[in-house]
Structures are given as C-alpha cells and as structure tokens.
Amino acid sequence: MSKVRTLLAAVVVSALLLMGNGSRTSEADTHRWIVGLATTCADVTTWWHSNEGEFDTDALDLVLCNGATTSGNQVWYQDYGYYADLEVWFLNHDTAYTSCTGVQAEIYDEVNGWYLGGIHYVHINAAAGVIGDSFVSSNNWNLELVGTVAGSQPAGCPFPDGPHLHQSNRTEIWALHNNSSLNDDDPGNAQVEVNPTGSTSSNWLHALEQWW
Amino acid sequence: MVVGALRLFAPLLVGFLLISCGDGDQQPSPQTSTTPEIELSENPVLGQDALVWVYDDASVENGATCLSLLDELVPVTERTKVEAKRATCHVTGQEALSLNFLSDSSQTLYIGSVQVILLSDIALPLATLTSSSGAQELPMCRDHLANLHLSTRHPEEALWRSACMILPPLKGAPLQTTQVVWATVPEASQVGPDEILPCWLLPKYMELSPSNDAKDVRCSL
Numbered sequence: 001m002s003k004v005r006t007l008l009a010a011v012v013v014s015a016l017l018l019m020g021n022g023s024r025t026s027e028a029d030t031h032r033w034i035v036g037l038a039t040t041c042a043d044v045t046t047w048w049h050s051n052e053g054e055f056d057t058d059a060l061d062l063v064l065c066n067g068a069t070t071s072g073n074q075v076w077y078q079d080y081g082y083y084a085d086l087e088v089w090f091l092n093h094d095t096a097y098t099s100c101t102g103v104q105a106e107i108y109d110e111v112n113g114w115y116l117g118g119i120h121y122v123h124i125n126a127a128a129g130v131i132g133d134s135f136v137s138s139n140n141w142n143l144e145l146v147g148t149v150a151g152s153q154p155a156g157c158p159f160p161d162g163p164h165l166h167q168s169n170r171t172e173i174w175a176l177h178n179n180s181s182l183n184d185d186d187p188g189n190a191q192v193e194v195n196p197t198g199s200t201s202s203n204w205l206h207a208l209e210q211w212w
Numbered sequence: 213m214v215v216g217a218l219r220l221f222a223p224l225l226v227g228f229l230l231i232s233c234g235d236g237d238q239q240p241s242p243q244t245s246t247t248p249e250i251e252l253s254e255n256p257v258l259g260q261d262a263l264v265w266v267y268d269d270a271s272v273e274n275g276a277t278c279l280s281l282l283d284e285l286v287p288v289t290e291r292t293k294v295e296a297k298r299a300t301c302h303v304t305g306q307e308a309l310s311l312n313f314l315s316d317s318s319q320t321l322y323i324g325s326v327q328v329i330l331l332s333d334i335a336l337p338l339a340t341l342t343s344s345s346g347a348q349e350l351p352m353c354r355d356h357l358a359n360l361h362l363s364t365r366h367p368e369e370a371l372w373r374s375a376c377m378i379l380p381p382l383k384g385a386p387l388q389t390t391q392v393v394w395a396t397v398p399e400a401s402q403v404g405p406d407e408i409l410p411c412w413l414l415p416k417y418m419e420l421s422p423s424n425d426a427k428d429v430r431c432s433l
Contacts, residue, residue: 045305051424061424071352071375072338072348150349152335152374158426160398160418162309162327162375163350188260191305 030211031081031137032204034196036121036146036167038074041065041185044192048178052168053097057120058167058178060205063194071151071163075124077105077144078196079137080204083112086137088148090130093122099156102166103130103146109211110136117173119206122166123159125150140199167205175211179204201203256390261300264313264321267383268295278307278321282416283383288314288322290382310415314375325377328353328414331361331370331394331428350377353411353433360433363392363408367428378412378433390432399425408432 036043046061056113063070075086087110093102102122105202133144153159169176183202185195196203215367246393262278270284278285278301286296290389298320310328313321329351336356361370373396381388393411397403401417409417411431 043305043308045309046424049424052277060247063309067312069349071350074338105244150335151338151348151376152332152372155331155368155370155372157373158328158396158424160396160424160426164309190303191308 020025028210029207030083031079031086031208033077033079033103033119033169033206034204035062035194036069036075037077037149038076039064040195042194042196043189044194045161047112047192047196050168052094052120052122054096055170056172057168058171059120059122059166062165062167062194063163065189067199070149070165073149073165074145075103075121075147075149075165077119077142077146079122079141079142081137081142084137084139086116087113087134087210088137088140088142088144089134090144092126092131093120095156099154099160100159100166101125101150101153101157103127104145105144107208108146114211115173116208116211117170117176118139120166120168120170121146121152121156121163122168123153124148153169153188164204169206176206177209216401260303262303262313262321263298263319264301264323265291265296266299268297270297270299272299272301276301276325277304278302278311279304279416279418282311282323282326282380283413285323287379287380287382288324289379291322294382306415306418310418323380325352325379326412326415327377328411328431329373329375329377329396330411330433331367331396332356332359332372333361333370334359334372334374335372336374336376350375352376353378357391357433361394363394363430364395367394373426380412381410392430392432394428395431396426397429401427401429403429405429 040095042062043065044060045063048058050057064073087108089106091104091106100122102120102124103126104118104120106118126147127145130146149163149165151163179202184192186193234323250378264278265286266281266284267286283302311326312324315321330353336351353363391418392408395411397414397417398419403417408430413431414431
C-alpha cells in the first residue's frame with residue numbers, strides 16, 4: 001500500500017511539473033521517463049555511464065535515499081507521453097555481454113513499426129507476467145510494474161556495489177536522449193539526489209524527441 | 213495547461229496527502245526517557261559529518277571517512293561493554309550502501325551490520341521487512357554458509373554474487389569458527405590476490421567506480 005501511495009505521489013506531482021514545464025515545446029519531447037524506483041527520493045551512486053557492452057547505453061545507478069534498504073524495492077516503467085504514439089514491449093535484459101538480470105522496454109513507433117530505442121532496468125528481478133507484455137502508450141502516464149531490485153546477481157554480472165537499479169537507454173538512437181543536466185535536488189547531499197517530485201524542470205532521466 | 217492539470221490531479225493529490233497524514237511510518241516522537249534508547253536511525257546524512265561510537269584508543273584524524281574507521285567502530289551490541297568515545301567522521305555515499313547504523317537519542321551512531329557481496333551457489337533469499345516500506349532485508353551471511361562459495365573451490369564455479377550482512381565482531385574478541393569464502397570487490401580496490409581479510413572489513417575497499425568492474429577475493433567469515 002505504501003508503494004502504491006509513493007508511486008501515486010510521484011506520478012501526480014511529476015505530472016503537474018512536467019505539464020507545466022515550458023521547455024517542452026522547444027525540446028519537442030514526445031515522451032519522458034522518470035526514475036523507475038518506486039520512491040520520491042533516489043540517490044545516484046554512479047553518474048551517467050556506459051557498461052552494458054554491445055549497445056551504446058547510458059545509465060544511472062540508483063538507490064533509495066540515505067541508505068534506505070533498496071533490495072526488494074519495486075521498479076516501475078514510468079513514462080509521461082505527450083502523444084499516444086508508442087508501442088512498448090517488455091523483454092528480458094539482453095545477456096549477450098553480461099549475465100545481469102533485468103527488463104528492457106523496447107519502444108516502437110505504433111504506426112510505422114519503426115524501432116525507436118529501449119529503456120533498460122538492470123539488476124532487478126522481473127515481475128510476474130511482465131516479460132512479453134506490451135501496450136500502446138497514451139498521451140498521459142504510462143506505468144507498468146517491471147520488477148524488484150535484486151539482492152543477488154548471476155556470477156557473470158560484476159555487481160560490486162550491491163543492490164541498486166541500473167537504469168539506462170540506448171543512446172545510439174538519435175531521438176532518445178538522457179537528461180545530462182539532471183538537477184541535484186539536494187546539493188547538501190554527497191550524492192546527486194533525484195527527486196521525481198522535487199524539480200520543476202529536471203525530474204526526468206530519458207526523453208524521446210519528436211521523430212516524424 | 214497547468215490549470216487543467218491541477219484540475220485533473222488535485223483530487224488525487226489531496227487524497228494522497230490525506231492518506232500520508234495517517235501513515236504509520238512517521239518520525240518517532242521525541243524520547244522522554246533518560247535511558248538512551250537504540251533505535252533504527254534515519255541513517256547518516258550523506259556529505260555531512262556524523263558522530264560515531266569508537267573504541268577509546270582509536271586515533272581519528274580530521275576529515276576521516278566513517279568507512280575508514282570501520283575497524284574502530286564499536287558494534288551496537290557491545291556499546292556498553294567497552295571503553296569508548298564519540299568521534300566525528302565524514303559520510304560519503306559508500307557508507308550508505310555498505311554500513312547499517314543505529315542511533316540513540318543523542319544522534320550517536322553505532323555500527324549494526326555491514327553489507328558484503330559473496331559468491332554463492334544460489335541467489336540468497338531476501339526477507340521481507342516488517343516496516344511499511346515494503347523493502348526486503350538482505351540475509352545474514354552466516355545463516356547461509358552452506359550456500360556460500362568456499363575458497364577451496366574455484367571462484368569461476370560460483371553461480372551467483374549475493375549481497376548479505378555481517379555483524380562486526382568486538383575488537384580483540386576470540387575468533388569464531390571461520391570459513392574462508394570468495395567475495396567480490398571493485399577491480400580497482402587495494403585488496404591483494406593473496407590477502408585473506410575478515411569479510412566484514414571488505415566495505416573499506418568498496419570504492420564506487422563508474423566501470424563496475426569487479427574482482428574476486430578471499431575473506432574469512
């Protein structure tokens with residue numbers, strides 16, 4: 001119940017913030033994804049990095065704020081769409097390079113079927129029923145429970161930092177980009193804090209620009 | 213558009229606030245007892261200094277990180293049994309990941325347990341916490357000795373890397389029966405290939421690195 005409340009809070013406040021963001025028009029973002037952890041406060045343990053191997057990805061490693069227990073925390077696909085134009089498929093994380101567990105949301109243009117990129121949630125255990133699931137996105141919040149943060153990883157996965165969410169997108173897709181100017185919502189904190197409800201302009205991690 | 217959004221979401225927001233007000237996981241009320249009570253802390257604030265309980269003979273340099281003092285921190289279960297003092301240390305991100313503190317009403321922090329990553333034959337099961345957070349607690353490493361990868365085996369035969377917790381021992385206490393097991397640390401850490409450190413000290417070598425490259429080392433549990 002607490003998770004649901006937290007998620008609801010994140011969605012409600014983020015919706016207000018995103019919809020009131022004047023920069024949306026100039027950036028022409030059609031979709032924005034926020035922190036997948038079901039929380040209103042996440043700490044970045046490793047800034048944007050690329051270590052998934054075969055694809056160009058850029059990721060943040062995220063834990064709950066101030067050392068709260070992250071293992072077992074729910075992870076949601078949380079995308080705000082300005083257009084209802086995507087088809088999203090959930091697959092197991094590609095293990096061709098590492099054996100890390102996870103879920104990747106593969107994103108296609110609903111009309112033409114063009115592949116537009118992927119949002120990856122790694123070091124998580126997939127939720128029951130999510131693999132193989134799909135939906136057509138709305139011009140509103142698009143939410144799906146994708147899993148929970150894992151306490152263990154297969155031996156081929158480096159995992160020296162313990163339980164955390166590694167959230168990335170495939171950056172070789174031109175229309176997908178990361179928020180490199182992500183605000184630190186608590187500068188007094190040693191780590192960058194990403195609070196989905198705490199920034200009026202920079203509370204998203206990945207965005208899809210208009211591609212047509 | 214903003215007004216429209218407010219109209220749309222205001223009822224949900226109000227509902228959430230009402231629900232939150234009745235939530236049971238609020239901050240504890242101030243303690244009135246004169247006996248220091250130990251309770252789960254809100255964890256040290258990253259980037260700030262913290263008061264920690266260290267052995268009386270500990271030498272603490274200005275600006276020391278709490279992680280560097282790990283072997284000088286008095287375990288919470290032993291806090292009244294040894295000569296000890298308060299010291300100040302700096303909280304970095306790694307403390308939050310690897311160390312579990314408990315605090316008393318004076319905000320002094322006591323080390324409760326430390327997190328390590330050990331090689332194992334199964335994914336060590338998580339236990340559901342009783343708190344309302346819904347998070348799941350990591351298991352105690354010693355509860356799963358039979359599933360850990362002993363140093364007599366080759367590390368590449370291990371199937372999993374599992375996070376688990378260890379209770380730090382009292383300094384100078386007789387050693388418990390130990391097993392030497394395989395653990396994972398960042399590739400760049402200073403642990404040598406022939407070293408066998410106590411597992412509970414491994415967090416001292418867990419510097420975060422963007423690469424996340426790891427290496428396997430042995431430690432005594």
